[in-house]
Amino acid sequence: MLHHIVLRVIAKFIIPVIMVFALYVQFHGDYSPGGGFQAGVIFSAALILYGLVFGLDNVMDVLPADLLKTLAAVGVLLYAGVGFETMLLGGNFLDYDLLAERATEGQHLGILLVELGVGITVASVMLLLYYAFVGREVDR
Amino acid sequence: MIEVAIDVILLAFMAVVALAVVRMHDLFAVAMLFAVFSLLSAGVFTVMDAADVAFTEAAVGAGVSTILMLATLTKTGREERHIRSAVRPVPLVVVFTTGALLIFGTSDLPRLGDAEAPVHTHVAPRYLEQSEEEIGIPNVVTSVLASYRGYDTLGETTVIFTAGVAVLALLGLRRRRRTARTEDDH
Amino acid sequence: MRFLQLYNYEIAIFLAMVGFYVVVSRGNLVKKVTGLFIFQTSVFVLYISMGVVLGGSVPILTEGAQRYSNPLPHVLILTAIVVGVATTAVALALIVRIKEAYGTVEEDEIHQQDQYF
Numbered sequence: 001m002l003h004h005i006v007l008r009v010i011a012k013f014i015i016p017v018i019m020v021f022a023l024y025v026q027f028h029g030d031y032s033p034g035g036g037f038q039a040g041v042i043f044s045a046a047l048i049l050y051g052l053v054f055g056l057d058n059v060m061d062v063l064p065a066d067l068l069k070t071l072a073a074v075g076v077l078l079y080a081g082v083g084f085e086t087m088l089l090g091g092n093f094l095d096y097d098l099l100a101e102r103a104t105e106g107q108h109l110g111i112l113l114v115e116l117g118v119g120i121t122v123a124s125v126m127l128l129l130y131y132a133f134v135g136r137e138v139d140r
Numbered sequence: 141m142i143e144v145a146i147d148v149i150l151l152a153f154m155a156v157v158a159l160a161v162v163r164m165h166d167l168f169a170v171a172m173l174f175a176v177f178s179l180l181s182a183g184v185f186t187v188m189d190a191a192d193v194a195f196t197e198a199a200v201g202a203g204v205s206t207i208l209m210l211a212t213l214t215k216t217g218r219e220e221r222h223i224r225s226a227v228r229p230v231p232l233v234v235v236f237t238t239g240a241l242l243i244f245g246t247s248d249l250p251r252l253g254d255a256e257a258p259v260h261t262h263v264a265p266r267y268l269e270q271s272e273e274e275i276g277i278p279n280v281v282t283s284v285l286a287s288y289r290g291y292d293t294l295g296e297t298t299v300i301f302t303a304g305v306a307v308l309a310l311l312g313l314r315r316r317r318r319t320a321r322t323e324d325d326h
Numbered sequence: 327m328r329f330l331q332l333y334n335y336e337i338a339i340f341l342a343m344v345g346f347y348v349v350v351s352r353g354n355l356v357k358k359v360t361g362l363f364i365f366q367t368s369v370f371v372l373y374i375s376m377g378v379v380l381g382g383s384v385p386i387l388t389e390g391a392q393r394y395s396n397p398l399p400h401v402l403i404l405t406a407i408v409v410g411v412a413t414t415a416v417a418l419a420l421i422v423r424i425k426e427a428y429g430t431v432e433e434d435e436i437h438q439q440d441q442y443f
Contacts (some may be wrong), residue, residue: 147334148333151333151334151337151338151341151371152337154337154341154368154371155337155340155341155344158341158344158345158364159344161344161348161357161360161361161364162344162347162348162352167354167356167357170356170357170360171360174360174363177363177364177367178363178367181367181370181371184371184374185370185371185374188374188375188377188378188395189378189379189382189383189384189385189395190374190377190384190395190399190400190403191384191386192400192404193370193374193400193403193404193407196404196407196408197367197370197407200407200408200411201363201367201407201411204411205363205411205414205415208414208415208418209356209359209360209418211418212356212418212421212422213356215422215425215426216355216356216421216422216425216431217425217431220352220354220356220357221353221354221432228351231347231350231351232347232351234350235343235346235347235350236343238343238346239339239340239342239343242339242342242343243335243336243339246332246335246336246339247332249332249335249376251332252332252333252334252335252375252378252380253378253379253380253381254380255379255380255381255382255393259376259377259396260379260396263398264396264397264398267397267398268385268387268394268397271387272387278386278387278388279385279386279387280385280386280387280394280397281385281386281397281400281401281404284397284398284401285401285404285405289401292405293405296405296408296409299408299409299412300408300409300412302412303412303413303415303416306416306419307415307416307419310416310419310420310422310423311419311422311423
């Protein structure tokens with residue numbers, strides 16, 4: 001594997017930077033272009049890069065497929081859970097005004113939680129797609 | 141004026157790339173042109189003031205879609221079978237007729253960028269004006285996506301989840317071998 | 327003269343027709359998926375062109391900006407892009423399974439094999 005050494009060194013520098021950038025895009029989506037979808041895809045791109053350079057077995061050790069399946073469901077349930085929470089507090093489905101004292105704070109909290117749910121689901125599903133496609137044995 | 145020039149140049153590049161995809165037989169090159177097409181469209185979206193859309197198109201189209209297409213090509217083979225006559229008459233006639241009808245149909249749309257067009261005067265000003273006091277975050281696209289039209293975004297998240305479930309049902313995951321992992325043939 | 331003011335729409339329709347031609351006239355399934363992607367992306371260009379406002383800025387509320395571009399097509403196309411990648415992934419997974427079942431991804435060879443049943 002010595003002929004891949006340039007790739008390995010550069011990947012070790014860049015992967016944490018990509019992950020931090022994904023978190024920045026996720027939480028700064030209120031003030032600049034960004035949000036849950038973009039952040040989820042960028043985060044999964046960091047892990048796909050790790051899988052391309054270091055091998056599929058290594059990336060499946062870092063994030064096992066069972067954990068990803070659970071996380072994908074957790075993201076959707078977080079989103080729907082916020083909706084049901086507002087119904088339990090007496091309003092309509094996904095009516096964020098009721099989540100805090102003032103309406104705008106409730107909206108902020110609701111949008112934050114909802115975008116987090118979207119980001120978690122998108123990141124786990126993109127990584128699961130990569131695992132499924134690349135892990136398929138070629139029998140020719 | 142410079143924006144119009146950039147816009148026309150990028151769209152011309154996209155047309156050239158699309159025509160190259162028609163003509164090429166090496167599918168690896170077609171996958172690379174796929175990524176180039178998606179990146180050029182992200183450029184067009186940026187020139188047309190759609191920053192969120194450009195971000196998503198660049199990440200999704202030039203990133204994840206290209207990876208999946210290359211992974212498919214490792215399983216299905218790299219060459220498209222050559223056909224003798226490259227231009228078929230019947231599809232060409234169908235495509236020309238559809239294109240002519242569409243251009244005729246869009247010929248009485250309002251001029252590009254017209255601020256008095258009907259699409260800009262009904263719902264959009266209400267969102268742009270009321271978003272500051274009702275929601276209070278500067279990014280109007282996020283506030284429309286997550287709050288005003290939040291129910292659609294829930295449906296979209298469910299679609300992504302369903303696509304993940306469908307691909308897992310079709311392809312499955314590799315069972316990790318519990319035996320020796322010392323020889324790694326990657 | 328009217329056509330020169332609508333050039334974005336026309337180029338988007340031209341790109342859509344090129345993608346349509348790839349889907350209809352080529353037999354390789356992976357190339358058909360590429361044609362569908364070209365068609366999809368050119369429809370997105372058409373929609374975003376409808377949302378442009380001359381003299382407007384990105385729809386992020388800032389001090390001192392009078393006009394903003396219409397945010398509603400942006401939201402619609404964001405959703406459409408992500409749904410598009412989901413359907414493309416499922417289509418590519420189906421192609422991998424077809425290759426394993428039939429041994430080929432050319433459309434007429436698949437039809438020939440099906441006729442023997």
